[in-house]
Amino acid sequence: MNSSRELQALILSIRRSEKEVQAQIRKHTKPMVQSAWQQGLAQHASTRFEHKVLVETARVAVSNQNVKLKSGGLAKKLSGGGRARELYVAAEFGADQNRETQYGQISKNGKRYSVTRHSARQLRPRNKKGYVVYPTAAEIIPRLAALWTQTAVRTLYEAFEKKG
Template structure:
C-alpha cells in the first residue's frame, strides 16, 4: 500500500527537507526513524496475530526500511521456508487472507480390492477467506498514519537537535 505524498504538504516538505540536508544528518534521520518504527510495526502486527502460523509467517518476518524518500514496512519477504515446507515469501496470501473451504474427494482402493470415497479438507489449518485480511491489512490501515507522523516528527527533531548542536 502506497501513500501519495503529493496530497500531503507536510510529507512533501519532509522529503524536500531531508534531500537538502547534510549526508550525516540524513543518516541520523534514517537510523532514528528505523530504531523507533521497527518495534512499533512488529508490535502492531503481533497484537493482531492469533495463531502460531501467523506469528511465524507475518510477525517474525516484519522489517522496516527507511530511505530519504520513504518508510517501507514489510512482512513475509524475508526468511527461510518453515520446517513443514511453507515458504513465507510465496505462501503468505493464504495465511493473511485465508483460503476457501476446499475439499478433495477421491476414490481409494483398499487392500481387499474394495474401493471407497475419501474426503480431505485441504485448507483446514487456514482461516476462512477475508477480503481485508487478518493481520497485515488491518495493521497497515492503523500504522500508515502513525509511521508518517513518526517520520515527520523525527525529521523535525533531528534538524532541531543539529541546529542546537545536540547529539541523540
C-alpha cells in the same frame, strides 16, 4: 492523489540536508518503526501460523523519501517446510472453507475407496480486506508518519544547533 504538504516539506528538507544528517534520520527511524510495526502485527495475529508467516517476517525499509512496511516476503523455510513468501496470502486473506479434494486410495488388502480431504479448514475464511497486515497498516500508518516526522525534525534541529 492524496498528499500532505507537511510530509512533502519534510521529505524535501531531508533530501536537502547533509548526507550524515540523512543517515542519522534513517538510523534513528528504523528501530522505532520496526518495533511499532511488529507490535501492531502481533496484536492482530491470532494463530501461530499468522505469527510465523506474518509477524516474524515483518521488516521495515527506511529511505529519505519513504518508509516501507513489509511482511511475509522472506524466502526462509518454516518448520513445516513451506516458505513464508508462498504462504502469506493464505495467512493474510484466508481460504475458501468449502474446498474439498477427492482422490482414490487402495487399502493394504487391495480394496479401493474414495477419500475426501478438506484442505483449507485450518485457515480462516476468505476475507478480501485481510486479517493481519492490512488492518495493522491502516491503523499504524498515521502514527508512523508522526513518528518519522518527529524523529526527522529533532535530528535536523540537533544538526542545526551543532553548526550554530
